[in-house]
Every structure is written in C-alpha cells, then in structure tokens.
Amino acid sequence: MSQVLQLRSERAKINDSIQALAKLETAGESLSAEQLAQFASLEVEFNALTDKISRAEQAERIAAASAVPVSESAQGRTGPPQGRAHGHIYGGGPAEAPGVRMAQMVRLLAAAGGNQHQAAQMAQQGGFSTDVSMALSTVTPGAGGVLVPTNFATEIIEALRPMSVVRKMGARSLPLNNGNLTQPRITGNTVVTYIGTETDIPLTGMTFADTKLSAKKAAAIVPISNDLIANAGVSPRIDEIVVADLAVSMGLSEDLHFIRADGSGSLPKGMRYWAQAFNILPAPAVDTITLEKIDLFCGGMMLRLETANVMMKDCGWLMHPRVFRWLQSLRDGNGNKAYPEIEQGLFKGYPVGLSNQIPVNLGAGGDETEFYFVNFADMMIGEDMDLTISFSNEASYKDAEGNMVSAFQRDQTLVKVIAKHDFGPRHVECIVVAINVKWGAGM
Numbered sequence: 001m002s003q004v005l006q007l008r009s010e011r012a013k014i015n016d017s018i019q020a021l022a023k024l025e026t027a028g029e030s031l032s033a034e035q036l037a038q039f040a041s042l043e044v045e046f047n048a049l050t051d052k053i054s055r056a057e058q059a060e061r062i063a064a065a066s067a068v069p070v071s072e073s074a075q076g077r078t079g080p081p082q083g084r085a086h087g088h089i090y091g092g093g094p095a096e097a098p099g100v101r102m103a104q105m106v107r108l109l110a111a112a113g114g115n116q117h118q119a120a121q122m123a124q125q126g127g128f129s130t131d132v133s134m135a136l137s138t139v140t141p142g143a144g145g146v147l148v149p150t151n152f153a154t155e156i157i158e159a160l161r162p163m164s165v166v167r168k169m170g171a172r173s174l175p176l177n178n179g180n181l182t183q184p185r186i187t188g189n190t191v192v193t194y195i196g197t198e199t200d201i202p203l204t205g206m207t208f209a210d211t212k213l214s215a216k217k218a219a220a221i222v223p224i225s226n227d228l229i230a231n232a233g234v235s236p237r238i239d240e241i242v243v244a245d246l247a248v249s250m251g252l253s254e255d256l257h258f259i260r261a262d263g264s265g266s267l268p269k270g271m272r273y274w275a276q277a278f279n280i281l282p283a284p285a286v287d288t289i290t291l292e293k294i295d296l297f298c299g300g301m302m303l304r305l306e307t308a309n310v311m312m313k314d315c316g317w318l319m320h321p322r323v324f325r326w327l328q329s330l331r332d333g334n335g336n337k338a339y340p341e342i343e344q345g346l347f348k349g350y351p352v353g354l355s356n357q358i359p360v361n362l363g364a365g366g367d368e369t370e371f372y373f374v375n376f377a378d379m380m381i382g383e384d385m386d387l388t389i390s391f392s393n394e395a396s397y398k399d400a401e402g403n404m405v406s407a408f409q410r411d412q413t414l415v416k417v418i419a420k421h422d423f424g425p426r427h428v429e430c431i432v433v434a435i436n437v438k439w440g441a442g443m
Helices: 003-026 033-065 100-111 116-125 130-138 150-160 226-230 238-260 291-306 321-329 340-344
Strands: 140-142 145-148 172-175 180-188 207-214 216-225 280-282 315-319 350-354 369-375 379-392 396-398 404-406 412-425 431-437
Touching: 003 033, 100 116, 100 130, 100 145, 100 150, 100 226, 100 238, 100 379, 100 412, 116 130, 145 150, 150 238, 150 379, 207 379, 207 412, 216 226, 216 238, 226 238, 226 412, 238 379, 238 412, 280 291, 291 369, 291 431, 315 321, 321 340, 321 350, 321 369
Parallel strands: 172 379, 280 431, 315 350
Antiparallel strands: 140 145, 145 379, 180 207, 216 412, 315 369, 369 431, 379 412, 396 404
16 A cells, blocks of 8 residues: 555544544533543644645655656567566556557556556556556546546547548647637638729628537447456557557547538537538449549549649548559559559559548448548547546447447456547538449449
8 A cells, every 4th residue: 555545544544533522522422531632632643644645645746747767678578578466467668659658547447447546556566657656546537437637638649640540641639628619711712803003902801700619529438358457467568459449449439420420419520521512523333434534533523622722732532441442453454553653552642541431331222432532631620638438347338240248258348438529621622522432342
C-alpha cells in the first residue's frame, strides 16, 4: 500500500472514533473527563495525519512533475519478457509509441475491475511510469466509467490517425470547446472587374455561412483477452497490442460515420450527405464501359473541385478495396497497366484511402458501391477531449458476424470506450461522390 493510502486509512480509523464520541454527546450524554481527554488526543492525531497526507501528496506531485523517460532495459525491445511475479503486473517497457500509456492505464483498470485506487497501487508496485500511477490516482468516475485524463485522451487520438482512413488522409482535428464549434466559411467571393473612364465602380461583397460542429457520442466495445491484461510477460510490448485493439475499433467506428452517416438523430453527418447534389455523379455502367469512359469520368470528378477553386494539394480518393483492385487490373490495348501508379497507392496522381466501411451492397441489386474524391484539408473533426472507459468481464457482445459472445465464457474483459466528436467540411464543394458503381462486382 502506498504511503498516502496508508495514512488515509489511519486517519479514517481516527475519524470513526471521533464520530463515535460525538454521537454520544449529540444523543444527550455528557462526556466524562477521560472521554474529553481522548477526544482532544484524537483531534491532535487527526490534524497531524492530515498534515502528513498533505506533505505526502505534494511529494507525489513533485515526483510526477520531475519524472523523466525510463531508459530501455538491457533486454531491449526484442529481448525476453519481463514477466509477472507475486501477483503484480509489471510494465512492458517505456511508453514510447502513441497511446501506450493509455493502454497501460486501461490494462491496469481492467485488471482491477475498474477500481482506480487498486489500479494505482498496481501501477506503483509494477514498475510503471510515475505519470501512469498519478493519472490513475486522479481520474474521476463519470457516466458509469472512468474519465480519462486529457493528455491520455490526446495519446489515443494520435494512435487513431493511422487506423482511421479519414484521419490518415489528412482531415483536420479541432477542439470542441464546451462541446461546440462554429466555423465561418465563404460562400461567395468578391468580384473585381475593369471599368471605363467616368464609369461608376460596381459594388461587390463576400457572402458567408457557418459550419457548426457539436459533440456526438461515439462508442466502441473492445474485447481484450484476460491473458493480455494479466500476463505482461507475454511480450515486452503487450501494451502496443492493447492500444492497437482500442484504436482499430474506434477507427472503424469513425470511418463508418465520417464517410456515410446521414446526420439523423445523434449521428454526425458524413461526407456522403455533406456532398451537394451537383457533385453526386452516377458512374458509367459496366456493360458499356471503356477505359476512355473511366478516365473521363474520374477526370470529371477532379474537375468539379478544380472549377470550385479548391486547393488540390491535399486531395485524395476513398474507395472500397473491390474498386481499387478492379482499377489495378485494367490494361490498355497493348496489355500495359492503365494506371501503373496505383501500385504506389496513387490514382491519377492522388493518394487512395481504402475502407471496408464503404458498403458494396447498395442499389436495387445489392451489388453497387461508391467512391469519393475529396479535399481533406477542408474536412474537420471536432474533438471533445472527454474520453470515458468502462469495463466488464461478464457482459456479452456481438462479433463481426453478428453472433452473441459471452466475455465470461471467452475469458475476456470488455472495454467500452466513449468519445465525443463531430465531422463537417469547411466547404461542401470539396466533396465529389461517384454512385451506382458496379466496378469490380463479382471479382
């Protein structure tokens, strides 16, 4: 037990004795001289312990503020595992990668059944960094879970960037102060023209509108093996596995909604429904398609942004892997690849983001999909830094196939992560969507 917790426990016992004596007096019973002397003595002890606790807490805060990164052990990143002994979970190495400290916090809280004080003790005894144990000592319960410190929430958002295709493609992250953000945008530019001699200068002006973002609650359930939670010795980098599980689940949820959510109810509005009607283009039918038609159609999507005076340097494509592989297989009349740069993840000179969150079962026949050409520099993700995590090793969940799975039977702990954010473009003209796309169906 840490010094602070031990002192608090001693003070609580003295408080119980003080309250017992006080109840006698409030019930109308006069305290004897011996009881009065005992009361005075207990009061002195209580005040002395309070001073000790205050100094011990200050010492912990100073230690956390002066903490420095822990050097890699002699075993190295690929050396043998550190293991588990005497019921303690030992840290798996320095928290270098984004989200690792967050993963350590999650793993300790899950092992402690959500008891933050017990988790803090395990962090101190297990050799974790001081900032992890201090964070566990100061986290506050909220909405049935534990509110993650802001610096740790920032870590998990950094870890999300390579996992979420929308973030990876360059969407901008902005803070949602008080859960809201209003971003002004220009809808009409000034017009400058030439005039003749003694001609009145025409009036011109700019028109504006607002993009308003408000925090929407997003939640993901991440099943984590209890072996990963309990046995840190399996790998020196076990926390990177945990943070990857967290980031993948949250990233898939974000892509699903940032790309295609319709904005109804509590959902954010995704790119599909931010796109204007004149930028939603039916793709050429497969039975009459030629390489020339494909090239003209995709070039036309790019032209929509170019004619809207969009800065093209941060543009990119979003598509299902089915469409990407079909484009990759196209050949010209000489048998050469139609788009050789696609091997480097580029299509017509711009990067391609692949996502299985874009459906391939759209349309009357259930065989259509969509793909997008977007200026990602204009896409905004409003972030509320309040991140909540909850734990259960008894609940059930649906797997990817829709089957109910018992966490208790699988020896898993479910980590429920709740985040708040919203999505929107600075300029709606920056999104072009190809619909009725059967390219690659039947591959």
